[in-house]
Amino acid sequence: MRFTATEIDGVVIVDLDLMSDERGAFARLHCPDEFAAAGHSFVPQQTSLSRNAKAGTLRGMHYEAAPREEAKLVRVVRGRIFDVAVDLRPDSPTYRRWIGTELSAANGRALLIGKGMAHGFVTLEDDSDVLYQIDRIFEPGHGRGVRWNDPAFAIVWPLSPVVISERDATYPDFGA
Template sequence: MRFTPTSIGGVVVVDIAPHEDARGAFARLQCPEEFAAAGHPFTPVQTSLSRNPRLGTLRGMHYQPTPYGETKLVRAIRGRMFDVALDLRRDSPTFGRWTAAELSADNARALLIPEGVAHGFLTLEPDTDVLYQISPAFRPGHEAGVRWNDPGFAIAWPAAPALISERDAGYPDHPRSSDH
């Protein structure tokens, strides 16, 4: 695997290193030893799937506040998406900044998103399936979020959403979004 840091501390693009032969290819998608050796210890305890039949589906910006914070490894296993990580760690030098990567089944790329960083995505193709590996396990009742188009964060989405949940569309502006 290849780990490429982004402009946000702890947010890392993870590319696979497939072994190819006449049969096709085989690659590790996650290995605790390789992540630790690269300085990003991560051992997922839960795997989830998000199915998104419509182009332009926006999910996010979600996070779990302390002490329920999650680290996520996110990848598209079908289709293509614009994946966003937004730093909400108050003590971080990149508080309020975001980074994004295009994840697709074709590029097999993943984004590692640490605790305290909100996550969201916009599907760029219909029938986009997103695989989440999470640690620790999701704790229902402790969900939080910020609005996808909070002007204080100014995330440059490639398009307006065609489909978004009422909850995600109705998140208020983050109280400190204008402080960064």
């Protein structure tokens, strides 16, 4: 695996090292020792799948409130998305900044999103499946969100959503 830092401390692009032969290819998706050696101690406790039927489906921007913050490794196993993380840590030098990258089954790329970040994505293809590995077990009642188009973040999405939940569309302005 190859780890590439982004402009936001705690958000890392993880690319695969594919081993290919006449059968196809093989790659490790996660190895706690490799992550730790690269300075990212991430050990998943839960794995979830988000199935998205239509291109233009937007999910997010979600996070878990203190003290239940979570880190996650997000990867696409079918289709293609534009994945976004927003820094919500008030003491961070990149507070309210965002990073976005394309994740697809074809490129095998993942985004490691540290604690204190909001996360969301928009699908760029029909039938996009997103795999989440999360460092803690989900506990109801701690989920929060910020609006995908809140001017406080000015996220530049590659397309406007055509499918979005009422909850995700109506989060209040950040800090309101």
